[in-house]
Every structure is written in structure tokens, then in C-alpha cells.
Amino acid sequence: MPSVCFYFQVHQPFRIKRYSFFDIGKDHFYEDDEKNLTVLDKVSEKCYLKTNRKMLELINRHKGKFKITYSISGTAIEQFEKYRPDVLESFKDLAKTGCVEFLAETYYHSLSFIFSKEEFRRQIEMHKAKIIEHFTQTPKIFRNTELIYNNELAAFIEKMGFTGILCEGVDRLLNGRSPNYLYQPAGAHKIKTFLKNYSLSDDIAFRFSDGNWKEWPLKADTFASWVHRMAGNGEVLNLFMDYETFGEHQWEETGIFEFLDFLPNEIMKHGDFDFKTLSEAADSYKIRDIYDAPDFISWADAERDLSAWLSNPMEKAAANRIYSLEDSVMKLGNKDLIEVWGKLQTSDHFYYMCTKFWSDGDVHKYFSPYDSPYDAYIYYMNVLADFESTIDLYYKDNNGAKKMENKNESIA
Amino acid sequence: MLGWEFPPVINGGLGVACHDLCIALSKYASVTMIIPKSNPDFVVKNLNLIGLNTIDTKTLRNIGFANENYKNLEDVHFIDAHLNPYYTSKTNGDQPLNFKSQFLKPLKIGNETAEVFHISDLYGGDVIEKVTVFGKLAAKLACTLDFDVIHAHDWMTMIAGMEIKAQTGKPLVMHIHSLEVDRSGPTSKGWVYQIEKKGMEYADVLMPVSHFTGKIIHDYYGIPISKIHTCHNGIRPVVPFKSEKLFKEKMVLFIGRLTRQKGPEYFVDIAEKVLQHNNNVRFVMAGTGEYFNLLLERAALKGIAHRFHLTGFLNLDKVRQLLSMADVYMMPSMSEPFGLSAVEAVQFGVPSVISKQSGVSEVLQGSLKFDYWDTDSAAQYVLALLNDSVLAEKIKEDAYKDLEHISWDSAAQTVISGYKKFNLVHDKITS
Numbered sequence A: 001m002p003s004v005c006f007y008f009q010v011h012q013p014f015r016i017k018r019y020s021f022f023d024i025g026k027d028h029f030y031e032d033d034e035k036n037l038t039v040l041d042k043v044s045e046k047c048y049l050k051t052n053r054k055m056l057e058l059i060n061r062h063k064g065k066f067k068i069t070y071s072i073s074g075t076a077i078e079q080f081e082k083y084r085p086d087v088l089e090s091f092k093d094l095a096k097t098g099c100v101e102f103l104a105e106t107y108y109h110s111l112s113f114i115f116s117k118e119e120f121r122r123q124i125e126m127h128k129a130k131i132i133e134h135f136t137q138t139p140k141i142f143r144n145t146e147l148i149y150n151n152e153l154a155a156f157i158e159k160m161g162f163t164g165i166l167c168e169g170v171d172r173l174l175n176g177r178s179p180n181y182l183y184q185p186a187g188a189h190k191i192k193t194f195l196k197n198y199s200l201s202d203d204i205a206f207r208f209s210d211g212n213w214k215e216w217p218l219k220a221d222t223f224a225s226w227v228h229r230m231a232g233n234g235e236v237l238n239l240f241m242d243y244e245t246f247g248e249h250q251w252e253e254t255g256i257f258e259f260l261d262f263l264p265n266e267i268m269k270h271g272d273f274d275f276k277t278l279s280e281a282a283d284s285y286k287i288r289d290i291y292d293a294p295d296f297i298s299w300a301d302a303e304r305d306l307s308a309w310l311s312n313p314m315e316k317a318a319a320n321r322i323y324s325l326e327d328s329v330m331k332l333g334n335k336d337l338i339e340v341w342g343k344l345q346t347s348d349h350f351y352y353m354c355t356k357f358w359s360d361g362d363v364h365k366y367f368s369p370y371d372s373p374y375d376a377y378i379y380y381m382n383v384l385a386d387f388e389s390t391i392d393l394y395y396k397d398n399n400g401a402k403k404m405e406n407k408n409e410s411i412a
Numbered sequence B: 001m002l003g004w005e006f007p008p009v010i011n012g013g014l015g016v017a018c019h020d021l022c023i024a025l026s027k028y029a030s031v032t033m034i035i036p037k038s039n040p041d042f043v044v045k046n047l048n049l050i051g052l053n054t055i056d057t058k059t060l061r062n063i064g065f066a067n068e069n070y071k072n073l074e075d076v077h078f079i080d081a082h083l084n085p086y087y088t089s090k091t092n093g094d095q096p097l098n099f100k101s102q103f104l105k106p107l108k109i110g111n112e113t114a115e116v117f118h119i120s121d122l123y124g125g126d127v128i129e130k131v132t133v134f135g136k137l138a139a140k141l142a143c144t145l146d147f148d149v150i151h152a153h154d155w156m157t158m159i160a161g162m163e164i165k166a167q168t169g170k171p172l173v174m175h176i177h178s179l180e181v182d183r184s185g186p187t188s189k190g191w192v193y194q195i196e197k198k199g200m201e202y203a204d205v206l207m208p209v210s211h212f213t214g215k216i217i218h219d220y221y222g223i224p225i226s227k228i229h230t231c232h233n234g235i236r237p238v239v240p241f242k243s244e245k246l247f248k249e250k251m252v253l254f255i256g257r258l259t260r261q262k263g264p265e266y267f268v269d270i271a272e273k274v275l276q277h278n279n280n281v282r283f284v285m286a287g288t289g290e291y292f293n294l295l296l297e298r299a300a301l302k303g304i305a306h307r308f309h310l311t312g313f314l315n316l317d318k319v320r321q322l323l324s325m326a327d328v329y330m331m332p333s334m335s336e337p338f339g340l341s342a343v344e345a346v347q348f349g350v351p352s353v354i355s356k357q358s359g360v361s362e363v364l365q366g367s368l369k370f371d372y373w374d375t376d377s378a379a380q381y382v383l384a385l386l387n388d389s390v391l392a393e394k395i396k397e398d399a400y401k402d403l404e405h406i407s408w409d410s411a412a413q414t415v416i417s418g419y420k421k422f423n424l425v426h427d428k429i430t431s
Helices: A033-061 A074-082 A085-096 A117-135 A151-159 A198-205 A220-228 A256-268 A278-284 A313-323 A326-332 A335-343 A361-367 A373-411 B013-025 B057-061 B127-142 B155-168 B180-184 B191-202 B211-221 B264-277 B292-301 B316-323 B340-347 B375-387 B389-403 B408-421
Strands: A003-010 A068-072 A100-102 A164-168 A182-185 A192-196 A236-242 A287-291 B031-035 B047-051 B104-109 B112-117 B150-153 B172-176 B205-208 B250-255 B281-286 B308-312 B328-331 B352-355 B368-370
Touching (some): A033 A074, A033 A085, A033 A256, A074 A117, A085 A117, A151 A164, A151 A182, A192 A236, A192 A278, A198 A220, A198 A236, A220 A256, A313 B389, A326 A373, A373 B389, B013 B031, B013 B340, B127 B155, B150 B155, B155 B172, B155 B191, B172 B408, B180 B191, B191 B211, B205 B211, B205 B408, B250 B264, B250 B316, B250 B340, B264 B281, B264 B292, B264 B375, B292 B308, B328 B375, B340 B352, B340 B389, B352 B375
Parallel strands (some): A003 A068, A003 A236, A068 A100, A164 A192, A182 A287, B031 B047, B172 B205, B250 B328, B281 B308, B352 B368
Antiparallel strands (some): A182 A192
């Protein structure tokens, strides 16, 4: 009996402002509050509230048979707390139905695994605590930033006690096999890997409103018939996508909400099919084969690798510089500095610096708050310059403070 | 084609652009170029180059106008009479040349006396009469030629273009390299502005060298967008070289006429802001113009004269010498239809900071762009390029990639595709 597993990614970064060279040393507040609020408001109205309402309605209508999974980044949750508690409440309402699972990820939606395992672990723990706090469930399954994944990462996640992990179903690694089964990462023992079925996922996420696509306009019954084709040769259909697909990337006018409204019923018209959360699927299905990903893969851009964040020298220089601060930030143990450092790790900062102009550059441009990748880099590096000098100041102060302590001791 | 500046007689970038475009275009079409002055020693392969200084009026007068397309000029009142005392608006091609001009110089041919077009300078003096006489003679001459499209470059040849269209009925394309609004600002209203406006209204197709200029044509001259077909300039390949500076400081370079349009005062302001944070830089301005003294004073007033250099006019070799030493190229133009010098900087591997009010910013992804009034951003970009070699290298590398798409051949192809798009030619031209 095959299961359909929906997983939606919810993420918003703390975008940094057009932080000028002339601000260094004067302005220690880096975020573009206004921009962050504007974007969050827009996406909340167009997507989060509307889609959450629809999901709740579908769960109720199908009496608990429609199930979905979310991953909400720590930075997104923080923004909900700060600006849109109504959105957070609507996610909590969904959590209460028992039909919704929340995954673990890095709190800052970061690339930390690549640069620091320790930081990676810290951020996962932080995120886990946040999920427990709001949704009173403990995440058992992990998804990394933009499905960045390799064998080593899967093994690390297994050691942290997770039972499942998500990644992209890359053709060259599948080598003719179907993504619609659970796999075991090469080198791991128990953890189960969920592979995104990119073809069917992207039909909804990218092609849905494409007037040049031969299947346009896509209706729920057509899509369900494609899903039903896997009967007998697959167990889990993983439809993974950005939650913003609904109402934001695909506008309401495209009919995406009507599509969503009919889809569960159309899929369940075939009696063999049901919906499961990822944990339920992990419990229900066995590992069928090994998925061997020695190199990093992801779900981003045409390349499905790290090139969306770390392909050009600017991105690499920026990423190396922020992670090189780990020791000095952590040693100070200052909560505020650690938080700023964490937020500066968010992968979006590097995504904006991407210069793959002539193909995927368009997508990068759509999301970028800046005029050019150079601007993204310059502002970011200016911020780091200020942040580094702030850290230095703390060190000077601390040494000063220690000297004072010593003096006091000697006096005493 | 109708040109004004043309090698070896050049004043600015226009002559070079016309020349290089003609050469590239000759691969796809047969090109005749009519210019005010030609030098018999200067022969361009595949190009029929005619200087009006070589055609006598006697010959022109004897040309019969049996051409069916020939029309009276009565619908072409393109010049307000009080603005142009020399122009007689009702001429008829059948009549002999019926005007006198200081720019018609007597010439003895055997026993007869004829006249040839003669101007000592392209600009200066009575330019209005110069371009008017040029227009009339070019129109007479054009009637002896077989062609499909009239292609005029800038306002100096607009009267010629209009006259030829009026007399032959052939479609008129105006290639726009620069406009009065660029040179004198948005409040321009003089004779040149008027002739540009009338010319562009009368033309069938406008080919500005950038979308930026196309927008000016629409916004300030009221020309419908539907007539506009942008054709970005190309660049002549060079063999770049690097040379050592004679000083240890970094060098930020400006190349261009020192006139309002090029925003030279902004360069001084940017220099001041940069020097406040990095004293290890010299700012060099290559070029001359009416702002020369003002800039000298401004730099002195700001106390940065020791880091500020005005070279005056430099020839091409000297300019390239500077490009081979520069660390940053700066173009703060207020209104720059294209800005070839920024592409030359790219050829020399110099990262550029250019104003968004320029055509070249549309084709150079690999550059840092600012609004010309935003000197804070410009200064920040200069500082970033000087302090951060990763950024400078990256921009250099990206700009090299842009360079692959900037050529006179692709400019010529765009011109041809424009002819086709507007149905000006049929089958005759291959591409």
C-alpha cells in the first residue's frame, strides 16, 4: 500500500541591510527590519495563513487521513514570534490535529555541516528545542538546509539519534532505480533516507503555472493519475517543496489552492494509496537498497550541488570568514554575539552572492534583496568587518575586566 | 549611411563607432558612407566612402531627378525659419542649387566654375549652416545612388537623412549615439534639440546605442517605443598589457571629456570620500574640457590636490598606458548613451565602477553600478575594490565574460535584424 509523503519547507532569513563601508564601527545593527517585515507580511498573507487554513480544512474533511510534514527554520519561527504570532498560532493549530509532523533542521538554515560539525550539532539541538517549545513534539527526522546531503552527513545524523533523513533523488546516484522506496545511506546502519521525487514535486512547485508546459493547466485528477502509476512499483512518494509554492511562487490566480483542495481526495480514490507523515512512513516501510552519495548533493538549481552557495570566490571567502570566527565567538560566551554570528550563517546570504547569471541566476535574483551579487558580498563583508571589531572590543574589555579582577584580588 | 565624424577626422568616439560599425555591417550589406570630408589616402575595404569635399556641385546639378519616388519637400518644414536664416525650405531637386553658402568653395574645372563642400572644422562656426548644406548636397548625391535604407548617425546628419527620405521615399533609420539631452541636461530646448526631435519623429526606426538612450528618446522627445530598436555598441579588440606605476599608491582612473555630462565633479567628491578612509590612492583624470579649471580648484579646495591629477588631453597610446596601470576605472557620467571607455577598461583587466545612467551598464554584468549622485556608494565601491582582491578579481573575471558578447559584429547583426523587423529590406540582405 503506497504512501504519499508531503513535506513543506518554511523558511525566512534575517536579511541584512545595505550596510555601507561608512557604517563600520558606527552601526552594530545589521538586519533590514523593514525589509524582513515587509516580506514576512507579504508571504504570510499570500501563503502561510491561507495555506494553513486550507491544510487544516483538508485534515478535518478527511477525518485525519490527510497527513503532512513541515520543516520550519529557526529564523522563520523567530520572525513569526516577533512579527506574526498569528501565523505561528495557525501552525500550532495544525500540530494539534496529530496529523502533522515537524522535522529537525539547522536553526539558522545554515551550511554549518560543511564548516563546523560542532556548530552543526549546536544548531540542530537549538532547533529541536524550539520545535518542542511550540509544537510539543520531538523531531525524529532530519532535513538539512536545501537538502544538502552526503553519506558522512547521514551517518552523523544517525549518531545524533534521528531515524530518518531527507535528500534529493539524484538520477546519477539512483542509476535507474526508483526514488519511491526508502534507502539506506552508504556507511550507515539504521537511518532511512527519503528521496525527493523531483519530477512529480517540480510539476507542482515549478511547472504548475507554466503556460508553455504541455500539461498546463494541471488538474488534481491528472496529477493523481500520475501518482497512481507507481502502484506495484513503489512504496513512498516523496513530494518535497517550499511551502511558499502555495500562493507565493504559484499565485492564487493560478488555481493552486483549488488543485490542493481536490488533490487528497483524488489520490485516495485509489484505495491502495494513503498519506503518511515521514515518521509514519519510516515506521511502515523497510529499507530496500543503498543510496551512495559520497559528494554533496542538494535540491538547489540545475546542478543540485553546493554551487548555489559556494561556487564563486566571493561566496567562499565570505563563508570561510564567518566560520573562522567560531572560536573567538564561542570563547567569549556572549549570548548576543553568538546569536548574531548564527544569523550571519544563514545560507541565503551566500545564495544572494551567486553569479551563475545566465541560467539559475534568475531565481537567485528573484529572491535577492540587493541589486547585484557584488552588493550582497560587499554589504556582508562590511558587516563582518564591524562584527569582528566588536568581538575585538569584547576581548579588550574582558582582558581589562580580568586585570581589574586580578588587581582586586591582590588588593584583597 | 550618413556620417559626420569619420577617421582620420575624429573628434570623439562617434567617428570610431561609425567606422567600426560600417566595417562590420559591410559583411552583411553593401554600405555607402557619405561624410563631410574624406581623405583620398584613407581607403576602407568593402566600404564605398564618399566625402562631399570631393563632389563638385556642377556634377550634382546635372543629375536628373527622374526618380518616381521623388517628392516635393513641402511636408518637411523641419527648421524654424528664425533659427536657421540660411535654409530655404522650398527647394526642388530639379532645380539647380539655388543657395549660396560660406561652406561652398569655388573650384575651377576646365573653363567652368563649380563649388565643393568645404569646412575646415566639423564643429564650431556656423554648425547649423554646415549641417544644412551637408544635408542638401548629400540628398542630391543620394539620388544618384541605388540603396534600400537611409541610415543616419546623430543630429549632424539628420537633415541629410530627412532630405533623402523626402526625395527618395526610402526608409530612414536614425542611429542615436548621443543626444542634446545627454549633453545639456533634461531642460534642453535649443536648435539641436529641435532638429533631433523633428528628425526622430520623421525617421522610421531609431537605433539608440542603449536602452537607456532609448528611454530618453521616449521620455524627452516623445517618440513611441514601437519605433525604437536598441543596438548596443561593440568594441575593437586590443592586445592589453600591464605596466608599472611610477608611484606606489593605487590608482583610480577617469577617462573622458571634462564636461557636465561626464560628471567630473562627482569624481572629485568620490575621491575626497575615498581618501578619508584610504590615503593610499591617487585619482587621475584623463581628458580635457570646460570643467578643467573648476576641477582643479575643487580638488585644491577639498585639500586632496596632492592625490589628484589632471592630465589634460591624451592620445590613444597614453590613454592605454594609463589603463595598463589603473587599479579601478571610474565612470560617474550623468547621462552616458554608451560609454565605450568602460569596456576598454575591461579589456585591460581593470574593474570598473560605473553610473547606472549609462548604456554600458546594460551590457557589463561584471561591474559595480551606482546612481551618479550617490557618491557614498561609489566611494564604498572604490574602497571595496581597493581593499578586497577577491572582489576585484571576481569582477574582472565576470567582465571578461561580458566582453565575449560585446562586438561590432553582433552590433551589425542587431542593425540588420532591426532592418528586417521593421520590414525595411527584403531578401537582399543576408545574415
